[in-house]
Amino acid sequence: MQSTYKDALYSILKKEQEISLESAHVIDESYRMTIFLQDLLANMKRYVTEKKFKDQNEEIEFFRVIKPQILGKLIYYNKVYRIETSCPVHGGKMYYEYFSVELQQLKNEYKEHIFNSEFYRYYRSGRTDHDDDFFKLGNININTGLNSFIFEVDTQFSTYYDYKVSRIIANELLYNYLIIKINPVDRPNIASTNGESTENLFWTESKNSLIELIYALHVSGAISHGKTGIRKISSVLQVLFQIQLGDIHHSFHRMKDRAGNRTLFLDQLKSSVEDYMDKDL
Template identity: 60%
Template sequence: MKYSLHKIIDDVSQYEIKIVNEASGSLDEALKMISYLQEVLIALKASVVKEGFDSEWEEINFFRNVKPGVLGKLIYYNKVYRIECACPLGSEKIYRNYFSNQIKELKQEFEENIFNSEFYRYYRSGRNDRDQTFFRLGNINLYDGLNSFVFEIDHHFSTYYDYKVARIIANDLLQNYLHLKIDSIEDSNFKDEEATKDIFWTSSKNALVELIYAMYASGAVSHGKVGIRKLSMIAQIVFSVSLGDLHHAFHRMKTRAGSRTAFLDHLKISLEEYMDKDL
């Protein structure tokens, strides 16, 4: 059976966009995504157990890319739900301290469990020479001193290291989420409700993401010293729009068919047509 990374991840991303637009808040969004992602994993497991893999490459691709892409999101949304549930009510200072502490705890946990490992360096470097060891069923080497949970995993649906990759993905997403939370506090005084109440984004969210990345890549704002998260937060505040996961939106932009800069192309054409009217 063929497992398409782009198809599965795209389906998850499309559903995520739908939920972001429909959810009443972060908790509602997280709960709905947790439920959905659990169903996706259950379906994938049933398919793997029943049909197996057509080739060694397919098995490696599944456990290196496909399953971690789904599981990483599930870990991420479960953590977001727990963070939001425990978030204290209080002053801006209390709010900022809470999310700053969450970043510290996330960093400490990641460094203790993953960051300093040989596998982390292997995965981050983009190597694939040991993929047959890390991402094929039945190759778990207990002599490596693995975490105890290895004895609890389903050996028909995990190589152990697919979970490690999922943790790396979840950590990246959580870092972005927590920094955006802090940025939103720092930028809370930026928005003047009266001045911006009639200003809102009327093109697609993907178009705004494209514009944000273009400004960042060109160094057009503060000589490039303002990061993606900051630019994104400012754009979301000014245009009263929620952009969701910028990283995955940008990934889809890089791999989409046709022009990868469709909105920027449209802006150029529109401006030239506007200039021609004045001739």
Template identity: 55%
Template sequence: MRNVYNGIILEIERQEEKLAAKVLPIMEEAYQMTIFLQDALAKLKRDVLKDGFENEHYEMKFFRNIKPQILGKLIYYNKVFQVETGCPVRNGKMFIQYFARRLKELKNEFRQSICNTDFYKYYRSGRTDRDELYFKLGKINLKDGLNSDVFEIDLSFSTYYDHKVAHIISNELFYSYLLSKISPEENPETILKHIEDAKDIAWTGSKNALIELIYAFHASGMISNGKIGIRKLGTIFQVLFRTPLGDLHHAFHRMKVRSGSRTAFIDQLKLSLEDYMDKNL
């Protein structure tokens, strides 16, 4: 089962990188990713129903960390597609107002149905002592006063709360997307269109490697004493290297669940520097 999941995650990452390389309109990219993720989730469901789980520990891990990452992206890309197809114009005041309204709706949804719930506080705190109640099949307690959408999900492939986690993940991604729409002055793609040509400075590694480096600088707090936000820091690197990176927050979520080392590029940097030191002894 672990190998199946790792394979699906790699396929999703390859598809995202493939579409990013084509520089498609965001509407088309979101549509293609929605279809792709829908198929990936269906495949994962077939495998789970067929083979089950190795043990209870992996079952809880699957419904807390694995399935929600895929479902969360699916919900996110579908939201982006819906918003993009409903946008009345491509720029100007109406454009900003349109996305500002979507952002306000998202914030209202968060305040009304997410942030004050006991489960949200439990999940955000990193607690695991109630995972057996939240992330195992057949543990749904209707006496807890769950929302009526519990009756609309497939309980053979959901604990109900994995669906909650997926919405938390999708809302975070969607929030970053909306912010980039209503703050065009911080949109790297807009800046890159107006910057003078500087072909002598270029990032020749992968986009994921640069994103990993950006988050490492952000986490360390070594630039501006950690007072600079991740979006602004990302913009600086993207402009410096003339490399649009898309949704940094989305890419970071992929890194957190990828197979192997989650800091593959930084690990390679360390090895490269040590080799260079050895050659210059």
């Protein structure tokens, strides 16, 4: 049963990679991920209901780790879809203000419902001494003054607190997404470990060349074993190299259809390194 749960989390990573490469726009990507995660969560519910847990440790791990990863990303992608499909424009001051309002609403929700809660401090500190109370079925205690949402919880597939962990995960993902939407490149200067500034480090090749590199790093698993998404890698490199890439998914799809060599920059890199090696012989 443990392998089934871990396979479910791995399938999310694989699906994110697959859809990220296929989708030309975040709306399509978020919609497809929402459908996938909704089905995955339903399958997990059927599996848990039929097979049950082999012991308490497995039950706690499922409601503290496995389910929140699925539900948290489901909440996140559904919210991204709603935000993107409601966006009135694709640039300019109104665009900035729209995402700024979304970010402020997220911050307000965080302060009101998450930040000041004892459970949030418990979860963030990594404590496990009350996991029996928080992440086991049948232990919901309404005497503690829980949110009214508790009356809508499926007590056969939720401990209530697994939902709270899911919200924490979703809010963190949304925060990073909105920060990038508002200001994808203008970040504080990144300094190396020896204190040298990267202020004068900038990209001198074409934008398509950098996009080729970003996708190559992602699909090869060269960064974080492939678990870091295209957007995050893109955001870091845009900051580092002081360049705006725009909609990289759309650009990548155009590159897939171009005539001739589709990986021109990567092939040039290989050739340049081999030429350099030959000079040292």
